Amino acid sequence: MTTTPAFTAWIEPQAAAAWPFLTPQHLEDLSRLEAGLTQALSTTHGTPGERFLAVRRELAPLAPVRTGGPAAVAAVMALAGFICGWHDLNLRDTVGPGHGRMILHHATPALRATWTKRLGAGDLVGIAATERHGGSRLTEITTRLFPDGNGWRLSGEKCWVSRLQEAASFVVFAKDPTGRIQAAVVPADGEGVTRHPETPSGLGGWAWGTLALNDVHVPAEHILTTPGGDGERIFRQHFAAFRPLVAAIALGTAAGVHSQVRSTLHARTATRLLPRVRDTALVTLGRTQGEIHAGLLAAVTAARLTAQHSPHADMWARSVKVHGVETAHRAVQDLAPLVGASGFRADSPISKARTDLGGLLYADGIHDALLRSVGRTLLNT
Ligand SMILES: Cc1cc2nc3c(=O)[nH]c(=O)nc-3n(C[C@H](O)[C@H](O)[C@H](O)COP(=O)(O)OP(=O)(O)OC[C@H]3O[C@@H](n4cnc5c(N)ncnc54)[C@H](O)[C@@H]3O)c2cc1C
Known part of the structure; x- marks a missing residue:
């Protein structure tokens, strides 16, 4: 039997007063998502990472319908996150594009189309920004991009990276020769990419650790762009x-x-x-x-x-x-x-x-x- 405890106790009673723009369809989607989640949790097996990735793949078809405009969709996704968190904080990546959102918003049309499909099927994207000098100072990163024909070579080391083994690709932040920070999409199994897991004291649902990047080839179209920025x-x-x-x-x-x-x-x-x-x-x-x-x-x-x-x-x-x-x-x-x-x-x-x-x-x-x-x-x- 599937249940919807988070939806029933925490969201539904005040939804009409708190979020009047939510339609009956949105609420039904959230309830269906929680039912699917409890079902998937009872049937998936393996290591925590394998299990949560399997849950993500099972839930992909149940993602809330994207209706009602961007602000309504953002609200529904936040409520979907609340429901996932109610069951287990490690389920934080089981719905939505997660860090893949950067690819959906800033990639070339071809890369975006590829990732729309992959994220829709449950693939996961990690983010690799933090370095040894401290994650709170992004502008001081030392990971570098060097021009190479029609693309780039990427070298450096990122630490404390979550989804280390489960992510299919990472958005890696690095500096180009002009000192501008760039965001590059790098496949997890690319040549020159090595992952070194560490044991976290909590949040053990996803692997976590160091991502070493040694002269990794990055095609030009794998650099994300945004108008007027970097x-x-x-x-x-x-x-x-x-x-x-x-x-x-x-x-x-x-x-x-x-x-x-x-x-x-x-x-x-x-x-x-x-x-x-x-x-x-x-x-x-x-x-x-x-x-x-x-x-x-x-x-x-x-x-x-x-x-x-x-x-x-x-x-x-x-x-x-x-x-x-x-x-x-x-x-x-x-x-x-x-x-x-x-x-x-x-x-x-x-x-x-x-x-x-x-x-x-x-x-x-x-x-x-x-x-x-x-x-x-x-x-x-
Ligand atoms: C569970 C977990 C998952 C994570 N997942 C990811 C991930 O997926 N990808 C990723 O890139 N990173 C990830 N991180 C890293 C996280 O983003 C960083 O821990 C965070 O950005 C802070 O960086 P830091 O730990 O290096 O601390 P620091 O930046 O070294 O900061 C430590 C303390 O020093 C202070 N400080 C900074 N500068 C100064 C100064 N000049 N003088 C005095 N104090 C200063 C800070 O304010 C802070 O209080 C993860 C971390 C954890 C714990």
């Missing part, structure tokens, strides 16, 4: 869309823990294991419920601002990523003790959610750097 602008535009999704997914994970704690407390009182739920526990349940909902409202708004090309989108995306992930992380810290030591078992989903959310404090933008740039934007306007 790779740095592509990076910024992409993360203005991606960060609200990260926030929505993180909040979904916190909502999953909230639902679990709530049903555990229910069961304990129903069986008289607990004579009554203490006020402090009730307060934590109430406060985190409000915080998760408020965070989700902000994440969906940020996603819509990006889709509407709002000049405020980039700033919203940065602050919403920080707010959403920190809210989710704190909520899980506060909720976990309410179920007692059972939530501390290594195989407990609550303990896993806690460690997984820890990874998002770094991935997709470290928080002090993001907030600092929000502050700078505020003073410059």
